[in-house]
Amino acid sequence: MEPIAEVVTVSTVEVVAQCFPPPTLDFPAVPPLGSWVAIDDGNDDGDAPRSSVLAVVYFAETVPMDGLHRPVALGLSLAELRSQQPQVFATLKTEFRALVVGFRRDRRVYHHLPAQPPRLHQMVRRCTIAEVQDITANPTFVRSLLRPTHVPTEELVAAVLRQAYRDRQGDRPWLVQVGKQLALLLGEDYDRLTAILERVYL
Numbered sequence: 001m002e003p004i005a006e007v008v009t010v011s012t013v014e015v016v017a018q019c020f021p022p023p024t025l026d027f028p029a030v031p032p033l034g035s036w037v038a039i040d041d042g043n044d045d046g047d048a049p050r051s052s053v054l055a056v057v058y059f060a061e062t063v064p065m066d067g068l069h070r071p072v073a074l075g076l077s078l079a080e081l082r083s084q085q086p087q088v089f090a091t092l093k094t095e096f097r098a099l100v101v102g103f104r105r106d107r108r109v110y111h112h113l114p115a116q117p118p119r120l121h122q123m124v125r126r127c128t129i130a131e132v133q134d135i136t137a138n139p140t141f142v143r144s145l146l147r148p149t150h151v152p153t154e155e156l157v158a159a160v161l162r163q164a165y166r167d168r169q170g171d172r173p174w175l176v177q178v179g180k181q182l183a184l185l186l187g188e189d190y191d192r193l194t195a196i197l198e199r200v201y202l
């Protein structure tokens with residue numbers, strides 16, 4: 001798939017990526033909460049990448065490009081913005097944060113942090129449906145989503161499950177297995193488990 005963003009900040013556990021502006025006067029398309037993205041190893045020889053860092057989007061924002069001048073309300077529709085204030089689109093940037101929750105190497109998926117984070121300025125792309133199916137095949141993938149303490153975990157896990165369920169063509173047995181895995185991991189935190197399951201509306 002074509003890249004949608006470029007890594008601008010990296011750490012062992014997450015990346016910040018800046019979305020590419022669209023070719024027309026518009027705001028960039030932001031990957032939804034809970035969607036899977038991949039940062040490939042950047043091979044330049046034309047071959048398929050041997051490894052990819054896998055991450056889940058948990059936050060997005062559109063902010064001023066210079067970080068100083070805050071946008072003000074203009075009371076204009078999107079069409080009016082395009083015709084009357086086209087410079088607005090050049091003064092803003094859209095970024096998203098994604099948790100690093102695994103990696104792929106030689107076609108095998110690992111559900112733990114890679115030894116090295118991605119590099120700055122690597123391209124970020126949306127994972128394909130086939131990749132999401134592969135990544136989520138083992139229900140233990142949810143363990144890595146429960147680890148962070150600085151994200152809205154219940155909302156994130158539920159969003160990941162909703163998307164994966166759609167990508168897996170409504171695979172009910174899979175969803176039951178993931179529910180059992182969550183119950184095992186959150187057996188002593190019934191309120192948190194309930195909060196997640198209540199948000200998995202299908």
